[in-house]
Amino acid sequence: xxxxxxxxxxxxxxxxxxxxxxxxxxxxxxxxxxxxxxxxxxxxxxxxxxxxxxxxxxxxxxxxxxxxxxxxxxxxxxxxxxxxxxxxxxxxxxxxxxxxxxxxxxxxxxxxxxxxxxxxxxxxxxxxxxxxxxxxxxxxxxxxxxxxxxxxxxxxxxxxxxxxxxxxxxxxxxxxxxxxxxxxxxxxxxxxxxxxxxxxxxxxxxx
Amino acid sequence: xxxxxxxxxxxxxxxxxxxxxxxxxxxxxxxxxxxxxxxxxxxxxxxxxxxxxxxxxxxxxxxxxxxxxxxxxxxxxxxxxxxxxxxxxxxxxxxxxxxxxxxxxxxxxxxxxxxxxxxxxxxxxxxxxxxxxxxxxxxxxxxxxxxxxxxxxxxxxxxxxxxxxxxxxxxxxxxxxxxxxxxxxxxxxxxxxxxxxxxxxxxxxxx
DNA sequence: TTCAATTACCGACAGGTTGTCGGTAATCCA
DNA sequence: TGGATTACCGACAACCTGTCGGTAATTGAA
Numbered sequence: 066x067x068x069x070x071x072x073x074x075x076x077x078x079x080x081x082x083x084x085x086x087x088x089x090x091x092x093x094x095x096x097x098x099x100x101x102x103x104x105x106x107x108x109x110x111x112x113x114x115x116x117x118x119x120x121x122x123x124x125x126x127x128x129x130x131x132x133x134x135x136x137x138x139x140x141x142x143x144x145x146x147x148x149x150x151x152x153x154x155x156x157x158x159x160x161x162x163x164x165x166x167x168x169x170x171x172x173x174x175x176x177x178x179x180x181x182x183x184x185x186x187x188x189x190x191x192x193x194x195x196x197x198x199x200x201x202x203x204x205x206x207x208x209x210x211x212x213x214x215x216x217x218x219x220x221x222x223x224x225x226x227x228x229x230x231x232x233x234x235x236x237x238x239x240x241x242x243x244x245x246x247x248x249x250x251x252x253x254x255x256x257x258x259x260x261x262x263x264x265x266x267x268x269x270x271x272x
Numbered sequence: 273x274x275x276x277x278x279x280x281x282x283x284x285x286x287x288x289x290x291x292x293x294x295x296x297x298x299x300x301x302x303x304x305x306x307x308x309x310x311x312x313x314x315x316x317x318x319x320x321x322x323x324x325x326x327x328x329x330x331x332x333x334x335x336x337x338x339x340x341x342x343x344x345x346x347x348x349x350x351x352x353x354x355x356x357x358x359x360x361x362x363x364x365x366x367x368x369x370x371x372x373x374x375x376x377x378x379x380x381x382x383x384x385x386x387x388x389x390x391x392x393x394x395x396x397x398x399x400x401x402x403x404x405x406x407x408x409x410x411x412x413x414x415x416x417x418x419x420x421x422x423x424x425x426x427x428x429x430x431x432x433x434x435x436x437x438x439x440x441x442x443x444x445x446x447x448x449x450x451x452x453x454x455x456x457x458x459x460x461x462x463x464x465x466x467x468x469x470x471x472x473x474x475x476x477x478x479x
Numbered sequence: 480t481t482c483a484a485t486t487a488c489c490g491a492c493a494g495g496t497t498g499t500c501g502g503t504a505a506t507c508c509a
Numbered sequence: 510t511g512g513a514t515t516a517c518c519g520a521c522a523a524c525c526t527g528t529c530g531g532t533a534a535t536t537g538a539a
């Protein structure tokens with residue numbers, strides 16, 4: 066029997082299933098057959114909504130990064146909060162882990178998901194680096210940060226936190242804590258903040 | 273006619289061709305058929321020497337990283353040179369670009385090579401981070417660096433330089449120079465070195 | 480209400496892929 | 510010299526992705 070849905074509904078259905086399968090098996094090892102059988106649609110239906118398997122991946126990346134970047138934007142722009150909280154929250158918004166996409170992020174650093182990971186990293190960075198840079202400039206103006214390179218410092222912080230905190234799950238608690246402390250310490254140094262000044266705002270988030 | 277070679281010879285022949293094809297077309301889009309036709313061997317021959325396509329990729333990664341890490345080790349251990357030169361040289365040893373694997377590295381940041389890139393990054397980092405950490409500790413002892421987290425600082429420097437300098441080719445000269453200067457500036461801050469103290473040693477390498 | 484255009488859906492199929500396997504030829508060594 | 514080892518071969522099974530002609534549901538205009 067033939068079940069008809071709106072294009073948007075069907076597209077999201079495909080993305081939901083594909084997201085789970087790509088995360089589980091990796092992009093290469095999850096086949097379009099897996100997807101259509103799981104949903105119960107025909108080959109042609111999938112290719113009616115997406116023109117290639119890679120386009121499905123890109124749509125997933127879009128969906129995930131849009132959410133994360135929107136969250137980061139909201140936090141960064143919230144002038145009610147103190148600057149340090151906004152900075153911490155904006156950096157943390159990328160750890161989608163802690164929010165919705167649990168299953169996905171857990172599997173993301175596996176070698177079979179290199180492509181998904183790389184595409185997400187690219188999108189997340191281009192969205193969030195300018196936000197953090199803006200906050201750093203605010204801090205410069207307020208006299209709590211002192212750096213000549215806000216954008217590059219932002220880039221360094223985000224690249225590191227995105228790459229190094231990937232494998233956090235594999236570490237023992239002491240190593241985790243050490244890594245978290247080191248990250249705060251280094252963020253202070255990069256921003257030219259006084260030693261210990263970021264501790265209070267960041268310690269809950271990163272340790 | 274059947275041409276017989278030693279296993280080692282044939283393996284290297286396969287790796288040479290595969291390396292070029294993977295770099296050109298990407299791992300997914302370069303087929304094992306491409307490889308065997310280019311060499312002029314049969315399917316079975318390839319699978320006699322390697323048990324899967326992915327194993328070929330891993331062998332390529334091994335070959336490339338082994339060279340780079342060995343080079344880095346040599347530079348890091350050379351106590352004839354001043355510490356700052358050793359540091360710079362060790363960091364730079366990863367830019368395989370400047371050395372042998374020209375064609376490969378140029379194509380490495382393309383999306384289709386995400387897997388190759390990720391695997392190389394993992395291997396390079398695990399090899400070189402401890403070397404840099406050792407040099408930082410030497411600098412601490414000599415009183416020119418001041419940091420509590422040599423290993424983590426090393427990690428941050430290497431992750432950044434490996435990721436951010438990927439796309440250097442796409443920047444205009446001014447941006448390139450700014451990025452290079454920022455990198456030196458940030459390395460000084462992370463290591464707790466005096467401002468400007470790394471400039472002389474690093475400027476030739478990174479700008 | 481009707482009927483044509485649009486849009487979602489179907490499934491067979493072409494042309495590609497990787498990895499397997501039984502068999503053959505060269506080489507090594509006892 | 511002759512048996513074991515090792516390199517090599519190519520047909521084949523079992524997948525894969527993307528295409529395409531055709532069918533059924535929905536929409537919207539007359």
